[in-house]
Amino acid sequence: MKLHTKIKLCALLAFILASVFLAGCSYAEMARQEPTTTTQGHFLGNPTPAQEAADKEILRYIIGIWTTADAPQWAHYHVLTIRSNGSFTAIHTNRTKLVCDGTWFVERGFLLLVRSNTPPSDYFGFHYIRQLDDHQLVCAPGVSEGGDMKFTK
Structure with a gap:
């Protein structure tokens, strides 16, 4: 060579x-x-101890059947059922009475709804929870939408 x-x-x-x-x-x-996402993977970083405590408090009250306290024509959901097994059903108030099913979880003060039976199936409903107790749920309709959604149990 x-x-x-x-x-x-x-x-x-x-x-x-x-x-x-x-x-x-x-x-x-x-x-x-360091990991850049939480366990669920929808927010960067790790939750603070205060956020974790707030999420645990939300989980104490969120399970149940919630009915809109708003006038039905303005409500995003007429009935929102949150189950302890991680599933939800939402009946929309549009003319077709669309029913959405999927999974839910709470992360950093947000109720996240993931549809499984209606397109797009990867849709995330991010609802910031403003107030929650045994009988009342007040949350934002979405990350970039104004106003509140009000429900009673």
């Missing part, structure tokens, strides 16, 4: 080894980083 060819092969081998080494260092650095 000619000297020129040996030099090219050595240079190529050195380049490959350096690339593998740098990729390995990068992977190890990524493995040491």
Whole structure:
């Protein structure tokens, strides 16, 4: 083998080894980083102790059948049923009386509703809970929507 060819092969081998080494260092650095999402994965970072305590308090009251306290023509949901098994049913007040089913969970003060039977199936309803007790639920209709949704149990 000619000297020129040996030099090219050595240079190529050195380049490959350096690339593998740098990729390995990068992977190890990524493995040491803090997680950027919560368990549910919808918010960055980890919840504060106050947020975790507030979520536990919400879970004490959220289970049940909630009926709109608003005039039905203005309500997003006429009836919202939150079950302890993690499922929900919402009857919309539009003319078709659309029924949505799916899963729900609470994260950082938000009630998150994920539809499973109506398109889009990956829809998330983010409802910030403003007030909740044994008989009243007040939450925002969405992240970027104004007004409140009011329900009674």
